[in-house]
Amino acid sequence: MDTYYVILYSGRKTTKGKMKTSYQYKIKPNKQQVEKIDQTLEKLRYQYNYMLAQRFDWYEQNLCAVDKCPLICHLPELKEQPNYYSQKASLVQLKVDRPWYKDISSQVLQEVPKKVELAFDKWLTGDINGKKSGRPRFKGRGQYKTFTYTQFKRHHFVANKITLSKIGEVKVIVHRPIPDGLTIKTVSITKKADGYYVTLSLDDKTVPTIKPDFNPNNIIGIDVGLIDFYVASDNTRIAAPKYLRKAERKLKSAQRKVSRRKKGSNRRKKAIQKLGKQHKKVADTRKDFHFKTANNLLKKYDVVAVEKLNIKGLAKTRLAKSIHDVGWSQFTTILGNKAENAGLKVIAVNPSGTSQDCSICGHKVKKPLSQRMHNCPNCKANLCRDLNASLNIKARGTHALKAQLMSS
Structure with a gap:
């Protein structure tokens, strides 16, 4: 058996007085369980592609280009549109026609039409903000990597063992207990590239509260950048670690291999696995840096003011590689989650003019x-451009926090 290392991810989301958080643990399935998990992922991939093809087939057959229709044309008989419920109902017959799908839990199988529905709807109608995604793609071999049990009972996770339907009892590396x-x-x-993980989605019914000794005047503003990861209003700065840049030589070597x-050979599969591990190492190291940096900030300050940047827009510029390397979006998400867990505050402010306005006189x-x-x-002020920006961010954060406290 291979030895795996533990990687922690934790995120929290508040909805209607409840807290949603997730704990991720490394699991160590035996050889038979690994085979079952891999087979499950492949069967789900086939079914995902089949249901997506059904959607595309309906769309193409019922599509009519209004600007190209002749004056007299034959209207085809419209077929019933496949949806989540009709495709979910077809899973019963699927297990009759293809008995090997009986080896998959019904909960897991029912998640496939839900994924197809979400992907197709985001393409045609967009998300809750109306933003549309690209045309959904069929998943190639090895591209379907996650399946979910939508219902789970706590007694199936005891000590360092978790019982998964149709797979069995799997060993878990429990690096921290569930509260x-x-x-x-x-x-x-x-x-993932280095093994298998289990992610537990948890509900906390207690409403998050601000800590009793919360001090709204203990505030800091930070200006993120590419040379310095951030420059703070207290004149402290942390250099950008540039993990991707430092690993580029190893990544290029692994990509060449x-x-x-x-294509299709075992040597290629091994080379792809090694490349995936290299990329995962970069991502994990970056995430660890973000967690530690956020933790150090929140140890000293009760409120952190940050800019509300359009990171997706910035990532389309010539600086895209460097912006992805520093990972501002991931850092602000981690900072917000950790602040919420600790009863502290993160204030996002308008970034317009923070570098141009003078932090002393406003000119x-x-x-x-x-x-x-x-x-x-x-x-006659003379100071670092980034320090000036962080002081402006702090001032805007202080103003926004006062407005929040007055309205609450």
Whole structure:
């Protein structure tokens, strides 16, 4: 058996007076269980592609280009549109026609039409904000990596063992216990480059509260960047670690090995696995840095003010690689989750003009990105451009926090 290391992910979300959090543990399935998990993922992939093809077939047959229709045309007989409920009902007959699908839990199988529904709806109608996604793609071999048990009972997870339907009792590396009072809602099994993980989605019925000794005046503003990961209003700064840049040589070497191997060969599969491990190592190291940085900030300050950046827009520029490397979006998410868990605050402010406005007198000093010093002709202030921005962020965060406290 291989030895796996523990990687922790924890995120929290508040909905209607409840807290949703997730704990992820490394699992160590035996050889037979690994085979069952892999077979389950492949069968689910086939079914996902089949149901997606049903959707596309209906869409193509009932599509009519209004600007190209002749004056006299034959209207085809419209077929019933496949939806979540009709495709879910077809799973009963699926197990009759293909008995090998009986080896998959019904809960797991019913998640497939739900995924297809979400992917298809995001393409045609968009999400809750109306933003549409691209045309859904069929999943190739090895691209379906997660399945979920939508109902789970707590007594199936005891000590370091978890019982999964149709798979059996699997050993779990429990690096931290689940707190009392949390209810397990769903359980997901994920295959990653370095092994298998179980993610527990938990419900905490207690409403999050601000800690008793919360001090709204103990606030700091941070300005994130590419050279310095952040510059804070207390004149502290942390250099950007650039994990991807440092690992580029190893990643290129691993990618070349994949390219040289024959497609479909075992050597290519091993090379792909090694490449995946290299990428995962970079991602895990970056996440660990984000957790530690957020933790250090929240140890000293009760309120952290950050800019509400359009990171997706910035990631489309020529600086995309560096922006993905620093991982601002992941950091702000982790910072917000940790602050909420600790009863602290993270305030997102408007980023417009934080670098141009003088933090002392408010005078606008236009300067290009290459100019790293802020020199104000009005009040003669001379300081680092990023420090000036962090002071403006702190001031805006203080104003926004006061408005929140007055309204609550």
